[in-house]
Amino acid sequence: MDSADLAGWIALAATCIAATMTAANLGARITGLGFIVFTVGSLSWTAVALLKGDSTQLLYSNIFLTAVNLLGIWRWLGRQARYEEGGKTAVERSAMRRVPTLFAVSSLAGAKLTGRDDAPLGTVVEAMMRCNGAELSYVVVSEGGVGGVGERLHALDPRELRFSENGVGSDLSAQDLAARPVLTPGDWPATL
The missing domain is CATH 1.20.58 (Methane Monooxygenase Hydroxylase; Chain G, domain 1)
Incomplete structure (x- = not known):
């Protein structure tokens, strides 16, 4: 050669x-x-x-x-x-410290969402923030599918989630998440 x-x-x-x-x-x-x-x-x-x-x-x-x-x-x-x-x-x-624990917002997209008993539920793909109050309106989670094919997207109220230095958790089960309305690509809600 x-x-x-x-x-x-x-x-x-x-x-x-x-x-x-x-x-x-x-x-x-x-x-x-x-x-x-x-x-x-x-x-x-x-x-x-x-x-x-x-x-x-x-x-x-x-x-x-x-x-x-x-x-x-x-x-x-x-x-x-x-x-x-x-x-x-x-x-x-x-x-x-004795202050509220911080969560890096840049690590939200791509974070794994865990549910009851730390069971994997899906992946956070986006977070929508209110412009007038600087707070999250909803978080979009992907579940199912492989490499984006066949995935289902769901909007979750941030109050249903726990943000910690370890990631994003919830008390939802896989069945609870799957029962949520599926978001249509390009037609996400203005608010929850």
Whole structure:
């Protein structure tokens, strides 16, 4: 195997792995690491273009993608990671003091919802806030389905939920949640 073929295989593997890491949206650190792997891929594609000498488009597009990937690394491992760390620190400090415990709102979307006996019920996908009172109007929870296919969305009153440093809980059962009205995509309520 020559150098161009080796670089091509590295580029292919890195690009596929990085795409999976960033698409999974598992937090700032994993997404940032995905951009590092993307950078390995774009540098490898650049090497392929230079070694083969027959693809100016491949060369220039991957020089540009390397710059974009470096921006992604800065954004997700630098800036966003600092924001998440600040929220995590505030949550931990509030748990140790005699003040109401804090919950990082940025961690709400994607949080697992547990029910009675800590049984998994679904995943929080969105929260709708009232503009006039700075409080949550309702929280949208996904249950059922795989990868968004076949899922059912339900709106829950925030008073039915418990927010803690451990996540989001409720006294609902899986049957209680499934019995709630299903939201129609693109037609969510103005209020509960």
